[in-house]
Amino acid sequence: MRTLIKHALRSTDPMEAITISGWVRTRRDSKDFSFLEMNDGSCLANIQCIADAGIPGYEDVQKMTTGAAVTVTGRLVESPGKRQKWEVHAAGIRLIGEAPADYPLQKKGHSPEFLRSIAHLRPRANLYGAVFRMRSRMAQAVHRFFSERDFTYVHTPVITESDCEGAGEMFRVTTLDPSSPEKLDFANDFFEKPTYLTVSGQLEGEAFATALSNIYTFGPTFRAENSHTSRHASEFWMIEPEMAFCDLEGDMDLAEEFTKYLVDDTLNNNEGDLDIFARFVDKGLIDRLRFVSEKPFQRISYTEAVEILGKSGKKFDFPVEWGVNLQSEHERYLTEEHFNCPVTVYNYPKSVKPFYMRTNEPDADGRETVTAMDLLVPGIGEIIGGAQREERIDVLKANMQAHNLSETDYGWYLDLRKYGTCPHAGFGMGFERMLMFATGMKNIRDVIPFARTPGSCEF
Amino acid sequence: MRTLIKHALRSTDPMEAITISGWVRTRRDSKDFSFLEMNDGSCLANIQCIADAGIPGYEDVQKMTTGAAVTVTGRLVESPGKRQKWEVHAAGIRLIGEAPADYPLQKKGHSPEFLRSIAHLRPRANLYGAVFRMRSRMAQAVHRFFSERDFTYVHTPVITESDCEGAGEMFRVTTLDPSSPEKLDFANDFFEKPTYLTVSGQLEGEAFATALSNIYTFGPTFRAENSHTSRHASEFWMIEPEMAFCDLEGDMDLAEEFTKYLVDDTLNNNEGDLDIFARFVDKGLIDRLRFVSEKPFQRISYTEAVEILGKSGKKFDFPVEWGVNLQSEHERYLTEEHFNCPVTVYNYPKSVKPFYMRTNEPDADGRETVTAMDLLVPGIGEIIGGAQREERIDVLKANMQAHNLSETDYGWYLDLRKYGTCPHAGFGMGFERMLMFATGMKNIRDVIPFARTPGSCEF
Numbered sequence: 001m002r003t004l005i006k007h008a009l010r011s012t013d014p015m016e017a018i019t020i021s022g023w024v025r026t027r028r029d030s031k032d033f034s035f036l037e038m039n040d041g042s043c044l045a046n047i048q049c050i051a052d053a054g055i056p057g058y059e060d061v062q063k064m065t066t067g068a069a070v071t072v073t074g075r076l077v078e079s080p081g082k083r084q085k086w087e088v089h090a091a092g093i094r095l096i097g098e099a100p101a102d103y104p105l106q107k108k109g110h111s112p113e114f115l116r117s118i119a120h121l122r123p124r125a126n127l128y129g130a131v132f133r134m135r136s137r138m139a140q141a142v143h144r145f146f147s148e149r150d151f152t153y154v155h156t157p158v159i160t161e162s163d164c165e166g167a168g169e170m171f172r173v174t175t176l177d178p179s180s181p182e183k184l185d186f187a188n189d190f191f192e193k194p195t196y197l198t199v200s201g202q203l204e205g206e207a208f209a210t211a212l213s214n215i216y217t218f219g220p221t222f223r224a225e226n227s228h229t230s231r232h233a234s235e236f237w238m239i240e241p242e243m244a245f246c247d248l249e250g251d252m253d254l255a256e257e258f259t260k261y262l263v264d265d266t267l268n269n270n271e272g273d274l275d276i277f278a279r280f281v282d283k284g285l286i287d288r289l290r291f292v293s294e295k296p297f298q299r300i301s302y303t304e305a306v307e308i309l310g311k312s313g314k315k316f317d318f319p320v321e322w323g324v325n326l327q328s329e330h331e332r333y334l335t336e337e338h339f340n341c342p343v344t345v346y347n348y349p350k351s352v353k354p355f356y357m358r359t360n361e362p363d364a365d366g367r368e369t370v371t372a373m374d375l376l377v378p379g380i381g382e383i384i385g386g387a388q389r390e391e392r393i394d395v396l397k398a399n400m401q402a403h404n405l406s407e408t409d410y411g412w413y414l415d416l417r418k419y420g421t422c423p424h425a426g427f428g429m430g431f432e433r434m435l436m437f438a439t440g441m442k443n444i445r446d447v448i449p450f451a452r453t454p455g456s457c458e459f
Numbered sequence: 460m461r462t463l464i465k466h467a468l469r470s471t472d473p474m475e476a477i478t479i480s481g482w483v484r485t486r487r488d489s490k491d492f493s494f495l496e497m498n499d500g501s502c503l504a505n506i507q508c509i510a511d512a513g514i515p516g517y518e519d520v521q522k523m524t525t526g527a528a529v530t531v532t533g534r535l536v537e538s539p540g541k542r543q544k545w546e547v548h549a550a551g552i553r554l555i556g557e558a559p560a561d562y563p564l565q566k567k568g569h570s571p572e573f574l575r576s577i578a579h580l581r582p583r584a585n586l587y588g589a590v591f592r593m594r595s596r597m598a599q600a601v602h603r604f605f606s607e608r609d610f611t612y613v614h615t616p617v618i619t620e621s622d623c624e625g626a627g628e629m630f631r632v633t634t635l636d637p638s639s640p641e642k643l644d645f646a647n648d649f650f651e652k653p654t655y656l657t658v659s660g661q662l663e664g665e666a667f668a669t670a671l672s673n674i675y676t677f678g679p680t681f682r683a684e685n686s687h688t689s690r691h692a693s694e695f696w697m698i699e700p701e702m703a704f705c706d707l708e709g710d711m712d713l714a715e716e717f718t719k720y721l722v723d724d725t726l727n728n729n730e731g732d733l734d735i736f737a738r739f740v741d742k743g744l745i746d747r748l749r750f751v752s753e754k755p756f757q758r759i760s761y762t763e764a765v766e767i768l769g770k771s772g773k774k775f776d777f778p779v780e781w782g783v784n785l786q787s788e789h790e791r792y793l794t795e796e797h798f799n800c801p802v803t804v805y806n807y808p809k810s811v812k813p814f815y816m817r818t819n820e821p822d823a824d825g826r827e828t829v830t831a832m833d834l835l836v837p838g839i840g841e842i843i844g845g846a847q848r849e850e851r852i853d854v855l856k857a858n859m860q861a862h863n864l865s866e867t868d869y870g871w872y873l874d875l876r877k878y879g880t881c882p883h884a885g886f887g888m889g890f891e892r893m894l895m896f897a898t899g900m901k902n903i904r905d906v907i908p909f910a911r912t913p914g915s916c917e918f
Contacts (some may be wrong), residue, residue, distance in 0.1 A: 004673075006609065022672070031710040040703070041671030041672045041703075042609075061685075062587070068879050095791050097850070097878075097879045099878045099879045100878070101878075104878075107572040119666075120875065123497075123671055124669075129671060132667065133611055133671065135614070139602075139614070150463060152500075152592055152595040153595040153914065155679070155696055155907070157694060157908070158679045159911050161917070161918075162917050172632070172634065173630050174632075175630060175631065178633075179643075180908040190693070191911070191913075191916035192914045193916070197632065198611055204579075204908065204918060207578075211581075211588060212500030212592065213481070214501070220563055220617045220679065222617075234649070237614055244500075245480035245528075245530070245555075334564055412917075414576075419580065420562075421555070421556030421561045423555075449614055452617045452618050452661055455649075455650060457650035457652070458871075459620075459621070
C-alpha cells in the first residue's frame with residue numbers, strides 16, 4: 001500500500017514499512033549508496049530516500065534519472081539533516097518508468113513561455129504543481145463557503161441561445177459542416193437555431209434564486225474576444241452567487257465575506273505551497289494577503305470615488321470625470337494609496353453598466369446611477385463585480401429597449417418579474433483572477449491547466 | 460434580517476422577532492385572520508404564517524395569491540397543529556411581488572413535459588426544488604469525498620482539439636461566419652484550426668495524475684449525438700478521478716467507495732427532500748438506496764458474467780456470447796436477479812473498448828481483454844465506467860494505430876509514457892445518471908436545470 005509523500009512527511013512516528021511511489025527530482029551517488037529526492041505531486045516537498053548499493057533494484061539506479069518513476073520500499077526514519085524531519089531508508093527500489101535524457105524538465109530554470117508549450121508536463125515542475133494544488137484547494141474552499149451558508153449549487157448551461165451581457169463576442173456551437181456551404185442553414189443545426197457558449201450563468205442563476213433563495217454557480221464561461229493580454233483567456237471559470245430578498249448592501253456584505261474567506265483559506269491551508277510564490281514570484285505576496293485578511297473593507301459610492309480621485313493631485317493616464325468607468329490605475333490609487341485597504345465602490349453611472357442592474361433615484365444633480373458594485377483589492381484592482389438586479393418589470397423593459405434587447409428573447413427573464421418578483425442581488429468573481437491574486441502569478445495562462453487564448457488551443 | 464424557512468423550522472426555541480421572506484404556496488382566509496403557507500426554496504417544507512385581520516399590510520392580503528412574494532414579520536411560536544413544530548404569528552405582512560392569475564404553477568398537477576417548457580419557473584415546484592437541492596448536495600459531496608482523500612481538483616478544458624473517445628459526435632466551436640461561406644477556412648477561425656467541445660477530460664486528467672498523483676475532474680461534457688432517449692442529454696456533468704501508481708483493483712476499490720459515499724450522503728443528509736421522491740416518484744427508492752449502502756459489492760470478470768448469463772435460462776433481447784458488449788438487460792439481471800447486489804464487471808473484450816485501456820495477457824483460449832471495469836447498480840445498470848490505462852508506450856502506439864489515431868495528434872499523450880511512465884487508472888461517473896439513481900427521476904431532462912437535447916436549447 002502506497003503512502004503519499006505528503007502523509008509520510010506529516011507522520012508523527014517512524015514507520016517500519018513504507019512504500020513511496022513518485023518521480024525522481026534529483027539523485028546523488030556515492031560509492032556505497034545513493035540519495036534520491038522523490039516527489040509525487042501530493043505536496044511541494046520532496047522526500048529523501050537513501051538506497052544502499054546492493055539492495056534489490058539497485059542495479060537500475062543509473063536509470064533513475066530526473067523524471068523517472070520509481071517505487072521505494074523501506075523504513076521511515078528520522079532524518080539527521082536539518083531540512084526535513086523524515087527520510088526513507090530503502091530496503092528495495094524499483095524502476096517503474098525511465099525518463100530519457102531529452103526529458104524537458106531537467107533541473108534548470110525554464111521560461112514560462114516554454115513551460116506553456118509543454119502544459120502536459122508543466123504540473124511536474126515545482127512552481128506549477130503548487131499553482132494547481134492552490135487552484136484545487138481554492139475551488140474546494142468556494143464550495144465549502146457556500147455549503148456552510150446553505151447556498152444551492154446550480155449548474156447553469158454552457159450551451160445557450162442568449163447573450164447575458166448583450167455584448168457579443170461569443171463562440172458559436174454547431175454541428176453544421178462548413179465544407180457544405182449550401183447546407184449552412186441554422187434550421188439544420190443541432191439545436192435548430194444559432195447557439196453559443198455562455199458568457200455568464202447569471203440570468204439562469206436568477207431563475208433559481210427566485211425559487212430557492214440563495215444559489216451560486218461555479219463553472220466555465222467563455223469570451224471570443226481577440227485580446228492578447230496577460231489577464232484574458234477565452235475559457236475561464238466564474239463563481240456567481242445570487243440571493244433573493246437581498247439588496248445591494250447584503251450583496252456587498254457577501255462579496256467582502258467571501259473574499260476574506262478565500263484569502264484566509266489561502267493563508268491557513270496552503271500546505272507549504274505559498275512559500276514558493278513568496279520566494280520566487282512575488283516577495284510582497286504574504287503581506288498583501290494578510291492586508292486583505294486583516295483590514296476592514298472600505299465602502300464608497302462611485303461619486304465619492306470620483307471626488308477623491310479628482311482631489312488626489314495625481315496625473316492619471318485616463319482623466320477622471322463623473323460618468324466614465326474607473327480604470328485600473330484609479331482602482332489601485334483608491335486601495336493602495338488613498339485608503340490603504342480593500343475598497344468596495346457602489347452606485348455607478350447607469351450609462352456604463354448592463355441592462356439588468358437596478359436603477360437608483362436620480363441624485364441631487366439629476367444624474368442616473370445603478371446599484372452596481374465592484375470590490376477592489378491592492379495589486380490587482382477589481383476582483384468582484386455585482387449588482388442588485390432590476391426587479392421592477394416596467395423599468396426592466398425600458399432598460400431592455402434602451403439596449404435594443406427583444407422582449408421575446410428575454411420573455412422567460414421577464415417572467416421572473418411578472419410572477420412573485422422580489423429584490424435580489426448577486427455578483428461574479430473571476431476564479432482565475434482571484435487565484436492570480438492569491439499566488440502572485442502574473443499571467444492567466446499560468447494558472448489554467450490548459451489555457452485557451454486567441455490562436456491557441458493545444459492539448 | 461431574514462431567516463431562511465429551513466432554519467426557522469429547525470429552531471430549538473421560540474423567537475420573539477422573526478422575518479420570513481418567500482413565496483405563497485397557498486392561502487386560506489377566515490373572517491378574522493388568514494393562513495399563509497410560505498416557501499422560500501431553502502427546504503421542501505413550508506412554514507405556516509397566521510395573519511390577523513387588521514395588522515399592517517393585511518389590506519393587501521387578497522393579492523397574496525399562489526406564487527406571490529411576501530415578507531412576514533412576527534413571532535416564531537409552537538404550532539398547535541401536528542404537522543409542524545413551529546409557525547409564525549405575524550405582526551405585519553408585506554406584499555413584495557404579485558403573481559397574477561395566469562401564474563402557471565397553480566396548485567394542481569402538471570406534466571413533466573409542460574414543466575420542462577417553463578424550466579425557469581420549474582424549481583418553484585416542490586418536486587423540482589427537491590431535485591435541484593439534491594443535485595447541489597450531491598455535487599458538494601463529490602468535492603468533499605475527494606478533498607477528504609487529498610485528491611487535486613483539476614479544471615480540464617471544455618474547448619479542445621482532441622477527441623478522447625475517438626468516437627466523433629462532437630460539437631464544433633467557432634467564430635466563423637456561416638453567412639460568408641468564402642471565408643469558412645479554419646485558418647481564419649478563432650483558434651486557427653477546428654476545435655470542439657470536450658467529450659471527456661480523461662486524457663488531460665492523466666497528464667495531471669502523472670504529476671500530482673491523485674486528481675479528479677468535475678465539469679461539463681458534451682455529445683452531439685442525435686439520440687432522443689430519456690437517458691441522453693447533449694450537455695451533462697461528469698466526474699473523472701485518475702490515480703497514478705494505481706491498478707485496476709485500486710480503481711474498483713475507489714469506484715465502490717465513491718458510490719457508497721454518495722448514496723450514504725443522499726440517505727443521511729437529504730433534509731427531507733427524499734420523502735417527496737419516495738412518495739410520488741418511486742416507492743422502492745429508499746430500499747434501493749439502502750441496498751447499495753449496505754450490501755457488499757460483488758466483483759466478477761466479463762468472462763464469468765457471460766457464463767452466468769448463458770446459464771441463466773433467461774431469454775434476452777440481445778443474445779449473449781463472449782465478445783459482445785453487455786446490454787442493460789444483462790446488467791440488470793446480474794445485479795437484480797443473480798447476485799442481488801451491486802456488481803463490478805472487469806476485463807472486457809479488447810475489441811469493444813477504447814484505445815487507451817491496458818491490454819491483459821491473452822486468456823487460456825487466446826482471447827484478448829483490457830482492464831476495463833463497469834460498476835452496475837440495480838434499477839439503472841452501469842453507473843461508472845473505468846479502466847487501468849495502457850502505460851507501455853509500444854502497446855499504446857499499436858492500439859492507436861489499430862484505431863487509426865495519429866501519433867502526431869496524440870504526441871503529448873504519448874509523452875506521458877515516454878517520460879516516467881507509471882501504472883495509472885481512473886473512471887468516469889455520469890453525474891446526472893447518479894442523480895437519477897438517487898432521486899428515482901426517470902428522465903435526464905428533469906434533473907438538469909436547463910437541459911440541452913437535439914433540437915432543444917431554450918433559456
